[in-house]
Amino acid sequence: MKTEVYSWRVARDLKSELEDEARRRNTSVSSILDQAAREWLNKSSEDVGGDEAQRRLRQAASKCFGAFAGGDPHRSENVRKALRERLRGRYGR
Numbered sequence: 001m002k003t004e005v006y007s008w009r010v011a012r013d014l015k016s017e018l019e020d021e022a023r024r025r026n027t028s029v030s031s032i033l034d035q036a037a038r039e040w041l042n043k044s045s046e047d048v049g050g051d052e053a054q055r056r057l058r059q060a061a062s063k064c065f066g067a068f069a070g071g072d073p074h075r076s077e078n079v080r081k082a083l084r085e086r087l088r089g090r091y092g093r
Contacts, residue, residue, distance in 0.1 A: 018032060
């Protein structure tokens with residue numbers, strides 16, 4: 001038995017579509033809204049499970065994360081200098 005009330009404003013065309021669908025199904029607008037809300041909640045709870053799956057995937061993939069072994073731990077700090085030297089060597093500038 002329904003005991004709670006919830007109301008909100010909808011666009012005129014949406015209300016019309018809801019009423020048309022209720023007539024087509026030979027039911028009330030409130031039962032269509034109940035069904036839509038339940039389906040959305042079920043789908044929403046499944047998405048939360050997807051978040052957990054994503055967390056597990058990231059955790060498994062993080063074992064592969066790391067740095068490339070290049071031998072120079074300060075390479076990124078010195079890239080500008082190294083690039084200029086390389087260009088100077090190539091183009092004589």
